Structure formats: structure tokens, C-alpha cells
Amino acid sequence: MASRCPGVLDWHLAEDGGLARVRLPGGIISVEQLREFALAAGLGAGVVELTSRASLQARGLPVREQGRFLARIERCGLLPSRAHDRVRNLLQSPLAGRHPRSSLDTYRVVRAFDRALCADERLAALPHRLVSCVDDGSGLGLRADADLALVPAAADPARRLELLVGGCPSGLESELATAHELLLDALRAFLRLSDRATKAPRNVHELPGGASRLAQELGAQLGPPLLAERCAPSQERPLGEIEQRDRRRAVFALAPLGRTDAGSLLALADGLDELGLRELRVTPWRSLGVLDLAPEQAQRVAQLLTAAGLVCDRSSGWVGLSACAGLGACGKARADVRVAAASRAAVRGASDPPEHWSACERRCGEPERPEAIRVVATAVGVVVEGPGGERQLGSVEAAAGALGSVGAGATGGANTGGAAPSGSSAPTGGTGGAGAAAGASAHPAAVPGDLDYLRDGREIYRRSFATIRAEARLERFAGPLERCVVRMIHACGMVDLADDVEASPGFAAAATAALRGGAAILCDTEMVAAGITRRRLPADNEVVCTLGDPRAAELARELATTRTAAAVELWRERIEGALVVVGNAPTALFQLLIRLEEGWPRPAAVIGVPVGFVGAAESKRALAARRHLVEFLVVHGRRGGSAIAAAAVNALASEEE
Ligand code: SF4
Numbered sequence: 001m002a003s004r005c006p007g008v009l010d011w012h013l014a015e016d017g018g019l020a021r022v023r024l025p026g027g028i029i030s031v032e033q034l035r036e037f038a039l040a041a042g043l044g045a046g047v048v049e050l051t052s053r054a055s056l057q058a059r060g061l062p063v064r065e066q067g068r069f070l071a072r073i074e075r076c077g078l079l080p081s082r083a084h085d086r087v088r089n090l091l092q093s094p095l096a097g098r099h100p101r102s103s104l105d106t107y108r109v110v111r112a113f114d115r116a117l118c119a120d121e122r123l124a125a126l127p128h129r130l131v132s133c134v135d136d137g138s139g140l141g142l143r144a145d146a147d148l149a150l151v152p153a154a155a156d157p158a159r160r161l162e163l164l165v166g167g168c169p170s171g172l173e174s175e176l177a178t179a180h181e182l183l184l185d186a187l188r189a190f191l192r193l194s195d196r197a198t199k200a201p202r203n204v205h206e207l208p209g210g211a212s213r214l215a216q217e218l219g220a221q222l223g224p225p226l227l228a229e230r231c232a233p234s235q236e237r238p239l240g241e242i243e244q245r246d247r248r249r250a251v252f253a254l255a256p257l258g259r260t261d262a263g264s265l266l267a268l269a270d271g272l273d274e275l276g277l278r279e280l281r282v283t284p285w286r287s288l289g290v291l292d293l294a295p296e297q298a299q300r301v302a303q304l305l306t307a308a309g310l311v312c313d314r315s316s317g318w319v320g321l322s323a324c325a326g327l328g329a330c331g332k333a334r335a336d337v338r339v340a341a342a343s344r345a346a347v348r349g350a351s352d353p354p355e356h357w358s359a360c361e362r363r364c365g366e367p368e369r370p371e372a373i374r375v376v377a378t379a380v381g382v383v384v385e386g387p388g389g390e391r392q393l394g395s396v397e398a399a400a401g402a403l404g405s406v407g408a409g410a411t412g413g414a415n416t417g418g419a420a421p422s423g424s425s426a427p428t429g430g431t432g433g434a435g436a437a438a439g440a441s442a443h444p445a446a447v448p449g450d451l452d453y454l455r456d457g458r459e460i461y462r463r464s465f466a467t468i469r470a471e472a473r474l475e476r477f478a479g480p481l482e483r484c485v486v487r488m489i490h491a492c493g494m495v496d497l498a499d500d501v502e503a504s505p506g507f508a509a510a511a512t513a514a515l516r517g518g519a520a521i522l523c524d525t526e527m528v529a530a531g532i533t534r535r536r537l538p539a540d541n542e543v544v545c546t547l548g549d550p551r552a553a554e555l556a557r558e559l560a561t562t563r564t565a566a567a568v569e570l571w572r573e574r575i576e577g578a579l580v581v582v583g584n585a586p587t588a589l590f591q592l593l594i595r596l597e598e599g600w601p602r603p604a605a606v607i608g609v610p611v612g613f614v615g616a617a618e619s620k621r622a623l624a625a626r627r628h629l630v631e632f633l634v635v636h637g638r639r640g641g642s643a644i645a646a647a648a649v650n651a652l653a654s655e656e657e
Contacts, residue, residue: 005128007085008073011061016329017044018061020069022078023088026096026110026134027054027282029078031272034280036076038265040069046262049325050255050286052365053089053131058262059329081118087126090114092134093141094252094281094289098244103137103157104176109150110134113180123187127202130190132183134161139234143284144368147204148186150179151231164231166204166211168222189217237285239319240312241298244291249298253310254287256318256345256470257338258365264308271304286322306475317470319350323357324364333359335377339467340396344403346466353386355403357396375399397454400463464490465657472498480508484633484651488609491647492639502624503633507605510631511579511652514604520544520578521649522571522603524564524610528583531646536654541579546570565591576601579652582608583645586615593622596629605631607648609640616640 005021006012012019022037029037037056041048045060061069073079090113097105113134117123133149135141137157142149146167153160153173161179163172163186174182193207193214194200201207204214215222238252272280272290275297281289288310290301302312311318323341327333337357344355354372358364361378373386375396382393384402393399454460468486472495477485481503489497515521518539523529529545537543546552546567555566564585571578572595580603582589589608596602608623610616620634633648 005086006057008070008079009082009085011063011066013063014059014325014329015331015333016047016060018063018066019057019059020061021051021055021057021086022073023085024055024078024282025088025090025114026092026107027094027284028107028110028279029056029282030279031269031277033076033078034265035269035273036072037078038262038269040072042262042266043069043072048260048262048265050258050260050282050288052284052286054091054094054282054284055088056282059325080114081124083121083124084118086128087117087124088128089131090134091131091141091143091146091284093136093138094283095138095140095238095242095244095250095291096134096136098246098248098250098291099136099138099140100245101136101138102245103152104159104161106134106136106141106150109161109176109180112177113183116180116184117187120184120188122191123184125191126187127194127200129202130187131203132187134179134183138236139232140236140238142231142233144233145203147190148183149231150183163218163220165215165218165220165222167231168211168215168224169231170215170218170220170222172218172220186214186218189214193217237287237319238283238289239287239314241302248291249293249295250289250291251293251298251301251305251312252283252287252289253302253305253308253312254285254318255310257321257323257341258286260309264310268304268308271307272301275300275304277301307473309473315350317345317348317350317352320352320354321345321348322355322365322367324359324362326357326359330359330364332362333377334379335359335382335396337375337377337396340375340400342470343397343400343463343467345470347404373403375403395453397463401454461657468495471495474498477501480512480652480655481633483655483657484508484648487647487651488635488644491643492641494639497635497639497644500636500639501633502636504627504631507631507633508652511605511607511633514577514579515539515541515653517577519604520574522546522574522578522580523645524567524582524588525584525642527642528581528645531583531642532649533646533653536650536656538653541653544571544574561591562587564588568592568595572600575603578603579649580606581645581649582606582610583640583642584610586610586612586619589619589623590615593619593626593629596626602630605633607645608632608634609645609648611638611640611644613638 006019008020008022041058043065044062047059049057092106092110131146133142133146135151137152149164150161151164153162159176160173163170163182172182197208204211207213212222242250244250293301305312321341323338326338327336337359341357354367354369356366357375359377366374371387376383382396382399384391384399393402465486468489472489474482485498485501489495516538520542523545525547526545529543532543549570552563552567555569556563559566565587568588568591589610608620610619617637620636623632624634
């Protein structure tokens with residue numbers, strides 16, 4: 001249970017619950033298996049991660065669900081052998097046989113390999129870190145750290161594969177149909193040599209005598225490493241729509257910071273099922289791919305992947321951005337690096353250097369690429385390392401700001417090599433750049449790092465909106481309505497609020513025209529009225545709340561209703577062409593709808609976002625059902641409130657962010 005290298009049977013107990021990893025040889029998973037995995041992950045928090053070894057893992061699993069999790073995974077064929085649960089790491093090109101450089105398809109080799117592996121109990125003793133690759137000639141299936149690999153043979157690349165040991169050609173070749181046996185023989189030889197070693201080697205490099213000794217055990221002699229292109233990993237990372245060599249299409253989408261969720265995967269599985277698609281690829285670059293599509297299917301698949309929160313856009317700031325499990329998931333985390341890293345997605349470009357954020361010195365998941373920017377929360381502050389040097393900052397927020405919109409020069413010239421004293425969060429050495437660029441103005445060296453906060457209000461707004469736009473599903477909205485949704489999310493801090501927003505097609509145009517034309521704003525409570533920023537109003541519009549009118553109490557008694565509902569009665573003379581804002585009281589919204597049904601003059605638009613447990617959801621449904629009466633905006637469900645209502649008005653009133 002406490003293993004650091006988790007499987008389906010042996011979970012790692014992390015800060016957020018059980019962590020179970022599911023092996024996917026070659027990254028192959030059927031749509032049905034994806035659905036079952038998502039259902040299994042949904043037994044807990046539903047957090048799903050894509051690993052750099054093309055596996056899937058579920059986080060936040062309750063220990064009591066271990067039996068049900070195992071049963072689901074086993075039933076759908078994702079655990080063909082319990083003994084081999086943690087014997088995995090067979091990688092192949094996700095575009096095997098389809099890439100322009102492919103000389104053969106490795107699919108059958110992977111399948112045959114895993115069947116034979118799982119049938120051989122001795123091979124269950126292989127170390128979990130050992131990496132084997134099968135490449136199709138594209139280089140996408142190779143890794144620099146591969147212990148063993150099969151690559152197309154130089155003399156007959158369309159029909160034969162050659163074994164690489166530790167990245168070096170061995171001269172051992174086989175026909176495609178039996179090539180998996182070459183790899184299995186090498187693994188058995190690895191185990192024989194391991195048995196003779198005094199300390200169990202975890203990879204070929206740790207074997208006494210290394211790769212040469214293993215080749216010798218196989219009766220071969222190694223050639224020089226990486227002499228030929230066929231032995232070199234490709235740096236290409238497929239994303240978005242790709243044309244295959246047979247003119248069909250593949251679509252790849254990455255999971256932001258390597259994470260998605262069970263609900264999104266379930267919806268994706270359903271969508272792919274409807275299209276008659278049966279299989280996906282999980283890639284070592286934390287993305288999912290769907291292959292062999294007709295051009296017209298590709299667009300629909302890209303939409304499904306995007307709707308699942310994955311990123312198909314090659315220019316996205318998520319490309320090359322990664323972070324460790326971080327706060328809430330790992331007990332060692334010193335800072336919320338995932339939130340800071342997410343804020344970078346909106347401001348960096350896909351062509352900026354790769355960027356990795358680690359919440360402690362262990363630097364889990366850090367890429368080996370020398371051009372990468374590395375942000376590490378250490379015991380003495382946050383260190384930003386890059387090709388230009390190193391600098392120390394007081395917080396991950398300051399680091400995000402210091403990296404700015406172009407990461408390349410971000411570390412240059414500032415505090416190179418200098419470690420700030422413990423507790424100091426100021427950029428030392430007088431170079432100025434970091435804190436000032438972040439809007440974290442100079443502050444006394446005595447301020448502890450965790451109290452170093454961003455002081456520039458504009459920068460706080462900018463970053464907040466950038467984070468919302470990076471994390472919320474806003475594809476359904478445009479123009480003033482998009483601004484409206486962003487501000488409503490900003491008011492409550494819940495990015496999934498966007499999913500509950502519904503507006504009539506003419507709402508944004510009607511509401512903004514009304515405001516520009518000087519329409520009154522009728523509010524159900526003083527709190528809503530107080531939240532409207534007067535300087536944003538385009539025509540010095542009157543903001544009206546009749547709740548405090550003494551007549552409201554009397555009317556409430558008369559009508560046997562609440563005072564907020566009765567206060568609506570006092571809108572009669574002003575309502576025509578007005579913008580109505582209900583942020584608190586469902587009773588006010590119901591009363592308004594009753595009067596509109598009776599033939600009251602029509603307001604220009606209604607923002608209906610009352611909050612609560614009684615009548616809130618129902619009143620908003622009733623408003624949405626009366627789109628023939630009035631243009632409307634609602635947040636379905638229980639959520640709403642004064643702050644959200646006022647934020648919607650403020651967004652409609654001015655384009656200024
Ligand atoms: S880098 Fe540190 S905080 Fe992040 S996952 Fe690894 S051990 Fe945990």
C-alpha cells in the first residue's frame with residue numbers, strides 16, 4: 001500500500017488519498033477501457049493524471065474503495081496479470097505506422113510483447129523503472145533514457161527490427177512478427193545478470209558492466225551510440241490535427257499540467273463512442289490522441305477533446321508547461337506551484353522555453369532539456385533557474401510575475417548564483433527586475449517569504465483574469481458575455497461557474513444597449529446596488545433599490561409575500577427598458593415573472609442570479625423558460641449572490657478590465 005511506485009494493487013498513500021497507476025503498454029487504451037478507468041477514478045476525487053511513461057493514474061482514492069477500483073480495472077482488461085501490475089514502461093510512437101517517417105507499425109509488436117510478458121512469471125521481477133521502447137522509424141517512440149529499444153533495421157526497415165541496448169545498436173535483428181521475442185530475451189538476460197549482482201540494479205546502466213555486459217550476455221557486441229538517425233529520439237510533440245501518411249487524420253490534445261478528471265474522460269468516451277471510435281493513445285507527453293480519422297471526423301474529435309478540458313491548440317501557453325503534484329497532493333510541497341504555473345499559461349507562448357514548477361527540492365517530473373526554465377520552492381525561497389542563470393524570489397506568485405510574457409530571458413542578469421538569506425524574499429543584488437516586474441514592489445528584507453504578497457492592484461486583476469481564462473470553459477461565450485462570465489467567476493472564485501451560465505442569444509446586446517441608452521438599473525437588494533461601480537456606468541445610469549421604501553413592508557403584508565418580492569411592485573413605473581438585477585431573492589424573481597406574465601412593460605434584460613437553497617434554482621429555471629418574455633442571464637443551480645450579480649453589471653457597463 002505504501003509503495004512509492006504505485007500500481008492498481010499497491011496504492012501510494014498521498015496527501016490527497018490513494019494514488020493508483022494503471023499500466024498501458026504502448027499507451028494503447030480502448031474507449032471502453034477509458035470509460036471504465038474514469039468510473040474507477042470517480043470512486044474517489046476523480047482526479048486523473050497522465051504520466052510521462054504514458055500511463056494513467058487516479059488520485060484521491062479512498063482506501064475503502066480499493067476492492068471496487070481493482071474489480072473495475074481488472075474487468076475491462078487493464079490488468080491482465082496481477083503479478084505484472086508494476087511491470088510496465090513499454091513505450092511506442094503514438095503515431096506508429098502513421099507518421100511520414102514511419103517505416104512500419106509497431107502495434108502488433110507491443111501487443112505480442114505484453115501478452116508474452118504477462119505469461120512469464122519470472123518477468124514479474126523486472127524493476128519498475130526499466131524502460132523499453134519500440135520505435136517505427138519516426139523517433140517518437142524513443143527516449144534518451146531507454147534501457148532497451150527496438151528500431152527499424154538499417155538494411156530492411158519495413159520488415160525487420162534491431163535491438164538497441166542502452167541506446168547502442170546490438171546487431172541483433174528479427175522479423176516484425178517475432179521482434180518482441182528479442183526484447184523479451186534481453187529482459188530475461190537482464191534478470192539473470194541482476195541475480196548475480198550484489199545490489200539489485202534498477203536499469204541497464206546499473207548492471208555491473210552496464211549495457212556492454214548485457215549485450216555480451218545476448219551474444220552480441222554493441223556499436224557506437226546514436227550513430228544513425230534511427231537511434232535518436234525525436235523532439236517533435238504531436239498536438240492538434242495531424243495528417244497521417246495515409247492522408248487520414250490524427251488529433252492530439254494535452255492535459256494542462258498533466259491533469260484531467262473522471263467526468264471529462266467519461267464525456268469524452270461517450271462522444272468517441274457515438275462517433276464509432278474504439279481506441280485512443282496516451283502519450284508520454286501527457287496528451288491523448290485519436291488516430292485514423294476521416295477529415296470531417298477530426299474536427300468533431302478536436303471539439304470533444306477541447307470540451308473535455310484538453311488543449312489542441314499548438315500555440316497555447318500550456319504547451320511546454322508542467323508542474324509537480326504540488327500542494328494538497330504531496331506532503332512535501334512548500335507552495336501552490338500548480339496555481340502559479342496555471343497563471344503562466346495565459347501569458348507565455350508555446351515557443352517559449354519549457355517551464356517546470358516544483359513545490360520542493362525533489363523536483364519531480366522536471367524535464368532534462370537544458371533550455372528549460374525551472375522554478376523550485378526551496379526551504380529558503382523560490383529559485384528560478386534557466387540558461388541565463390538563477391535568481392531567488394520570495395514566492396511562487398513573484399516568480400510567475402518575474403518570468404513575464406517571454407520566459408527566455410527571465411533568469412538573465414538577476415542575482416545569478418546568489419542565494420537570498422533565509423526568510424528574505426526581496427530580489428537581492430539590486431538588480432531590481434524580478435519583484436518590480438511582478439508588481440511585488442520592494443519590501444523590507446525582514447518580511448518572511450510566505451508574507452511576500454503582490455502589491456500592484458492592476459497586476460492582481462490581470463493575473464486573476466488570465467488564470468480564469470486559462471482554467472474556465474469559456475468557449476461558449478464571446479464579447480461582452482465572455483467578459484460577464486469572467487467577472488462573475490472573479491467574484492466567486494469558482495471557474496466551473498461558467499458551466500452553469502445560460503443567456504438568451506440577445507441578452508448581451510440588449511443589456512449593453514440599455515446601459516448606453518441611460519436605462520435604470522433595478523436591483524433586488526442594497527448589496528447588489530452597492531456592488532455596482534458607478535464610474536463604469538456609461539450614462540450615469542440610475543441605480544435603484546426599492547427594498548428600503550416604507551411601502552414595501554406594507555405591500556408585503558398585503559400580498560402575503562416577502563419584502564423583496566413586494567419591493568418589485570414598486571418597479572412598475574420604471575421597468576420599461578430597464579436592466580433588472582436579481583442577486584439575492586428568488587421571491588423577487590418569481591414576483592417579477594408573475595407581473596411580466598400579466599403584461600407589465602418589458603425590461604431590456606434581466607440578470608437572474610439569486611442564491612440559496614429554496615427557490616433559487618427553480619426561479620432561474622422559470623426565467624430561462626420565459627425567453628419569449630425577456631432577454632435573460634442566469635447561473636443555474638444554487639449559486640449566485642450579490643457579488644456575482646454586481647460583477648455581471650460591471651462587465652456589461654464597460655469594456656475596461
Ligand atoms: S517535487 Fe516535492 S512537492 Fe512536488 S511532488 Fe515531488 S516531492 Fe512532492
